[in-house]
Amino acid sequence: MAKDNEIKAAIKKGNQIITDFQQHSSGRLNLWTSIVTLNRNYIITVEAQKRVGTGITTAIVCHLPFDQYSVDDYLAILMGLQQEWDIPVLCHAFSRRRLANLRHQYGSRIIRDDIVRRYR
Numbered sequence: 208m209a210k211d212n213e214i215k216a217a218i219k220k221g222n223q224i225i226t227d228f229q230q231h232s233s234g235r236l237n238l239w240t241s242i243v244t245l246n247r248n249y250i251i252t253v254e255a256q257k258r259v260g261t262g263i264t265t266a267i268v269c270h271l272p273f274d275q276y277s278v279d280d281y282l283a284i285l286m287g288l289q290q291e292w293d294i295p296v297l298c299h300a301f302s303r304r305r306l307a308n309l310r311h312q313y314g315s316r317i318i319r320d321d322i323v324r325r326y327r
Contacts, residue, residue, distance in 0.1 A: 209280040218287040228266040242300040247273040249281040
C-alpha cells in the first residue's frame with residue numbers, strides 16, 4: 208500500500224530516532240515490535256538494556272497506521288532498520304507460523320520471541 212519513497216522515508220526517520228536514542232543511552236540495543244489493533248497501528252520500538260542493573264529504556268521509532276501500510280510494508284521497514292543497525296528484533300506480535308517463516312528467512316539470531324508469545 209505504501210509507496211517505496213514512503214517506506215524509505217520511514218526507515219530514514221527511524222534511523223534518526225535510533226541514532227539519537229543510542230547517543231543518550233547505554234547498553235545493548237534491540238528492536239521491539241508490536242501490532243496494536245486498538246489504535247490500528249504497527250509499532251516499532253528501540254530498547255536498550257542497561258549494562259549494569261536491570262533497567263530498560265525505550266523509544267518509539269515509528270507508528271505505522273494500518274490504513275497506510277500493509278503488513279509487507281511494515282516488515283520491509285522493520286527489517287530495513289534491523290539491517291542498518293544489525294540488532295535483533297524481538298517479536299511477539301506474530302503467529303507461530305509467521306515467526307517460523309521470518310526465522311527461516313532471516314535467521315533465529317535476528318528474529319527473536321524471547322519476551323512473550325501472544326498468539327498461537
